Amino acid sequence: MDSALTTVLLPLALAVVMLGLGLSLTVDDFRRIGRQPRAVVIALAVQLLVLPAACFGLVIAFDLSPVLAVGMLLLAASPGGTTANLFSHLFRGDVALNITLTAVNSVIAVVTLPIVTNLAFAYFEPDLDGTVGLQFGKTVQVFAIVLIPVAIGMSVRARNAAFADRMDRPVRALSVVVLAAVIAGTIVAERENVADYLADVGLVALTFCLLSLTLGYAVPRLLAVEPRQALACSMEIGVHNGTLAIAIAVSVLDSVTLAVPAAVYSLIMFPAAAVVGFAISKVVHREEPALSPEPR
Numbered sequence: 001m002d003s004a005l006t007t008v009l010l011p012l013a014l015a016v017v018m019l020g021l022g023l024s025l026t027v028d029d030f031r032r033i034g035r036q037p038r039a040v041v042i043a044l045a046v047q048l049l050v051l052p053a054a055c056f057g058l059v060i061a062f063d064l065s066p067v068l069a070v071g072m073l074l075l076a077a078s079p080g081g082t083t084a085n086l087f088s089h090l091f092r093g094d095v096a097l098n099i100t101l102t103a104v105n106s107v108i109a110v111v112t113l114p115i116v117t118n119l120a121f122a123y124f125e126p127d128l129d130g131t132v133g134l135q136f137g138k139t140v141q142v143f144a145i146v147l148i149p150v151a152i153g154m155s156v157r158a159r160n161a162a163f164a165d166r167m168d169r170p171v172r173a174l175s176v177v178v179l180a181a182v183i184a185g186t187i188v189a190e191r192e193n194v195a196d197y198l199a200d201v202g203l204v205a206l207t208f209c210l211l212s213l214t215l216g217y218a219v220p221r222l223l224a225v226e227p228r229q230a231l232a233c234s235m236e237i238g239v240h241n242g243t244l245a246i247a248i249a250v251s252v253l254d255s256v257t258l259a260v261p262a263a264v265y266s267l268i269m270f271p272a273a274a275v276v277g278f279a280i281s282k283v284v285h286r287e288e289p290a291l292s293p294e295p296r
Contacts, residue, residue: 022153213238242266
């Protein structure tokens with residue numbers, strides 16, 4: 001990719017996405033952990049521990065190339081995206097839980113994402129012209145591009161909640177446009193190889209997406225989390241922040257190929273989340289016939 005895109009436009013695009021996240025968050029979203037710890041802890045355990053392990057098993061089973069395998073694990077370690085809140089609202093899940101999970105996982109990912117990525121680099125040893133993973137300096141970059149825009153957004157909301165509410169819808173819309181542009185840029189940059197990449201990683205990405213959405217609902221339900229909260233967990237765990245994964249791959253690790261799995265996943269996850277969310281909502285409605293939408 002062009003250097004201006006990787007060093008300026010892509011980080012700026014991610015900053016817009018993370019700023020939008022911050023505009024929707026308050027300190028109370030973090031305090032909510034203490035009020036519903038079971039659902040939060042179970043969802044985070046699935047997202048932080050089960051998903052990377054499941055993804056590792058898939059890339060081994062599908063015998064992905066080392067670079068694409070690391071790209072898949074980078075995606076698996078990325079937190080849920082703000083779009084998960086929209087899907088949860090659409091299918092009448094516990095949106096407040098989604099907001100809490102997104103907030104908490106975005107903070108935790110600053111630590112866990114470099115750990116998972118570095119373990120993937122150590123195991124698969126991809127040939128990336130000297131890149132050895134997210135070392136300290138690059139981890140600081142991840143910290144900056146994730147948390148600083150979120151903190152700014154939260155600060156704006158704390159000072160002027162009405163302004164933050166007015167900006168929520170346009171910033172969300174802009175975030176979707178940004179994600180589409182990032183995916184398109186990644187595909188264009190690798191246009192000569194895109195057919196091969198789709199053949200190599202498309203089925204893995206689809207399998208991982210469906211597995212994430214299914215585990216996100218099934219595990220919490222098995223552990224006695226109520227249906228609406230389990231639906232929210234499914235959306236949070238299955239809808240990843242693809243923009244973050246692509247930005248780290250391209251801007252921090254300087255590899256467009258590493259970004260390909262996240263780009264492919266981002267194309268797949270929206271229709272997959274819609275189909276799975278609709279199916280789960282039918283189950284939830286049977287279990288809770290008097291369901292009403294979660295207020296924001």
